[in-house]
Amino acid sequence: MNTAAAAIRQTDTQATTENGRDKSPAKALFCGQIVRSALWPFPGIEPAQKEMLDMIVDSVDRFFADTQDDFARWDEAGEQPEEFVEALRELGLFGLIIPEEYDGIGLSNAGYSRILQQASRYDSSASLTIGAHSSIGMKGLLLFGTDEQKKRYLPRLASGELVAAYCLTEPGSGSDAASIQTKAVKGDDGSWTLNGEKTWITNGSIADFFTVFARTDSEGGKISAFLVEREFPGVTTGQKEDKMGIRASSTTSVNFSDVKVPAENLLGEEGKGFKIGMAILNNGRTGLGGAAVGGMKTCIALAAKQALERKQFGRSISEFGMIKQKISDMTVDCFAAESAVWMVAHYIDSGYADYSTEAAISKVFASEAMTRCASEALQIAAGSGYMKELPYERIFRDSRILTIFEGTSEILRLFIALSGIKDAGQILRELGPAVEDIFNHPIKGFGLLSDYAGRRFTNVTSIGQDRIVGAVCEELRDEALIFEKYTLEMARMTDVLLRRHGKSIVDKQFALQRAANVAIDLFVGLCVLSRVSSMTPDDSRQYRQALAIAKLFSHKAKRRMNRNLRAMLRNEDELAKSLADYIYEAEGYPWDTLDAG
Numbered sequence: 001m002n003t004a005a006a007a008i009r010q011t012d013t014q015a016t017t018e019n020g021r022d023k024s025p026a027k028a029l030f031c032g033q034i035v036r037s038a039l040w041p042f043p044g045i046e047p048a049q050k051e052m053l054d055m056i057v058d059s060v061d062r063f064f065a066d067t068q069d070d071f072a073r074w075d076e077a078g079e080q081p082e083e084f085v086e087a088l089r090e091l092g093l094f095g096l097i098i099p100e101e102y103d104g105i106g107l108s109n110a111g112y113s114r115i116l117q118q119a120s121r122y123d124s125s126a127s128l129t130i131g132a133h134s135s136i137g138m139k140g141l142l143l144f145g146t147d148e149q150k151k152r153y154l155p156r157l158a159s160g161e162l163v164a165a166y167c168l169t170e171p172g173s174g175s176d177a178a179s180i181q182t183k184a185v186k187g188d189d190g191s192w193t194l195n196g197e198k199t200w201i202t203n204g205s206i207a208d209f210f211t212v213f214a215r216t217d218s219e220g221g222k223i224s225a226f227l228v229e230r231e232f233p234g235v236t237t238g239q240k241e242d243k244m245g246i247r248a249s250s251t252t253s254v255n256f257s258d259v260k261v262p263a264e265n266l267l268g269e270e271g272k273g274f275k276i277g278m279a280i281l282n283n284g285r286t287g288l289g290g291a292a293v294g295g296m297k298t299c300i301a302l303a304a305k306q307a308l309e310r311k312q313f314g315r316s317i318s319e320f321g322m323i324k325q326k327i328s329d330m331t332v333d334c335f336a337a338e339s340a341v342w343m344v345a346h347y348i349d350s351g352y353a354d355y356s357t358e359a360a361i362s363k364v365f366a367s368e369a370m371t372r373c374a375s376e377a378l379q380i381a382a383g384s385g386y387m388k389e390l391p392y393e394r395i396f397r398d399s400r401i402l403t404i405f406e407g408t409s410e411i412l413r414l415f416i417a418l419s420g421i422k423d424a425g426q427i428l429r430e431l432g433p434a435v436e437d438i439f440n441h442p443i444k445g446f447g448l449l450s451d452y453a454g455r456r457f458t459n460v461t462s463i464g465q466d467r468i469v470g471a472v473c474e475e476l477r478d479e480a481l482i483f484e485k486y487t488l489e490m491a492r493m494t495d496v497l498l499r500r501h502g503k504s505i506v507d508k509q510f511a512l513q514r515a516a517n518v519a520i521d522l523f524v525g526l527c528v529l530s531r532v533s534s535m536t537p538d539d540s541r542q543y544r545q546a547l548a549i550a551k552l553f554s555h556k557a558k559r560r561m562n563r564n565l566r567a568m569l570r571n572e573d574e575l576a577k578s579l580a581d582y583i584y585e586a587e588g589y590p591w592d593t594l595d596a597g
């Protein structure tokens with residue numbers, strides 16, 4: 001047996017016995033480990049589930065294709081008509097993830113993500129109406145509800161008689177979700193009185209069922225989650241927001257004025273609301289990821305057609321290298337995002353204990369890839385793309401929200417880096433307990449990290465045991481070596497970060513951003529290698545081009561990772577910080593060529 005094969009056998013045993021589904025493959029990268037069993041083989045789909053999905057995809061195609069012109073009008077008008085929401089109900093699209101016992105369709109996370117992808121190919125607002133309901137609006141009830149609560153609400157949520165919304169954000173509390181001010185005060189009879197204002201709530205005007213987070217200042221925690229009906233006296237919604245994109249999707253404030261919430265509508269345990277809120281977002285990220293992939297597929301189809309049809313300088317613009325580069329980049333981005341989102345959905349469906357870091361990676365990558373894709377598609381269409389007559393500008397506007405809601409890219413990068421470093425920190429056993437508190441909620445716990453400077457961990461990790469070079473197909477062995485090498489580099493980088501910054505690491509955002517970027521490239525790249533390696537090799541162009549995608553992603557990722565790693569040691573961070581401070585002070589850009597000299 002060769003060394004690689006022996007290492008793989010060893011790793012397989014180790015993964016099932018030690019790692020199993022308890023080990024987060026993305027966090028493991030920070031310790032220099034590739035959890036091969038979590039990444040290989042690339043997850044497939046049961047034939048029965050595929051048949052069901054094909055049917056739903058087909059009905060989405062038939063209905064949405066007929067509605068194409070309406071989507072542009074509704075974007076202009078800034079709302080979807082009630083008949084459209086009714087049609088979504090009739091298609092069963094509000095019951096996608098609700099189990100059959102509660103009259104839903106009972107799709108897996110992966111199946112649901114695939115359906116949102118399909119809806120997003122036509123219109124982001126339409127997909128969001130369905131997504132905000134399922135991914136976040138009533139997901140808390142599914143994950144944390146009691147049997148009684150589920151019986152009471154799920155059948156009506158499945159039929160769309162009740163549309164759901166998720167109410168976390170407030171005027172003074174966005175990314176810092178733990179700082180919400182909406183208050184829930186417990187009465188003697190166990191019921192709650194809710195007061196406060198939630199802002200920018202998707203489905204606000206059409207929802208009848210709200211998952212609301214409020215400060216309860218109870219023992220064991222400060223925030224609790226509640227199931228609130230529009231019918232409860234004191235619930236009102238504000239005017240529809242006039243937005244840049246996803247204009248037809250309803251976004252409003254939701255106000256609670258002395259709203260009496262019965263004791264039986266507390267969701268999960270009292271005081272566990274923050275954890276519930278984050279768990280909902282983690283579980284729902286594959287919905288947004290799927291939607292981003294759907295948007296990218298539309299951009300690629302539109303851009304390819306446009307490139308082939310448009311002639312300049314006596315030639316089709318599709319022949320120009322710079323246009324080919326864009327089409328190629330968009331395709332690699334889409335394939336990579338699709339692979340990562342599908343992998344994460346599989347983790348959720350197969351009962352992984354911790355998939356929060358992977359879910360954050362898939363959200364950051366897919367949302368940013370969609371933003372790039374929408375911009376490049378518009379660039380290929382150029383002047384025509386800028387005109388409202390064609391869909392590019394709407395897609396471009398719609399895509400902009402993806403890196404903002406359900407966790408901004410900045411906050412998720414912090415989360416990815418700090419979660420991974422926490423895992424690495426835990427390898428230093430004696431420091432584990434001290435590090436634990438701060439990292440339970442990395443975002444919440446800024447500034448509290450205990451002193452663990454001066455420690456090294458790379459020599460106690462099992463670097464080198466998780467070889468993937470024998471697991472990939474022959475054509476991708478060089479690329480597998482890239483990811484093995486850079487996983488090792490990731491561990492070294494984590495080590496340097498821990499030693500250099502100790503407890504102040506949480507404030508080192510330039511460094512954390514780089515660490516997150518390397519982790520994103522590693523995890524997404526491994527998903528791509530796994531997917532292509534799991535394809536049946538043949539002489540088809542589709543297979544050869546999938547290999548090309550894997551190579552393109554890997555080599556570009558290598559250059560990006562190299563840049564990020566090098567910048568850990570040598571960078572201009574202090575110059576950048578001081579420049580930003582100067583601009584804050586000057587309240588803008590102070591130079592003018594008129595003053596030169």
Ligand SMILES: Cc1cc2nc3c(=O)[nH]c(=O)nc-3n(C[C@H](O)[C@H](O)[C@H](O)COP(=O)(O)OP(=O)(O)OC[C@H]3O[C@@H](n4cnc5c(N)ncnc54)[C@H](O)[C@@H]3O)c2cc1C
Nearest residue numbers: 166167168169174175176200201202404405406408410411
């Ligand atoms: C169209 C739309 C629909 C929405 N739907 C919902 C919904 O259904 N339910 C709901 O509860 N909310 C919803 N939101 C709110 C959304 O989730 C928030 O906008 C988002 O969480 C960011 O909060 P913020 O806009 O207040 O930005 P802020 O938190 O004020 O952030 C401003 C900027 O600072 C950055 N930043 C903040 N903190 C840090 C930090 N520690 N380090 C580095 N950078 C940082 C952010 O990344 C961002 O770039 C929606 C928003 C929009 C626009």
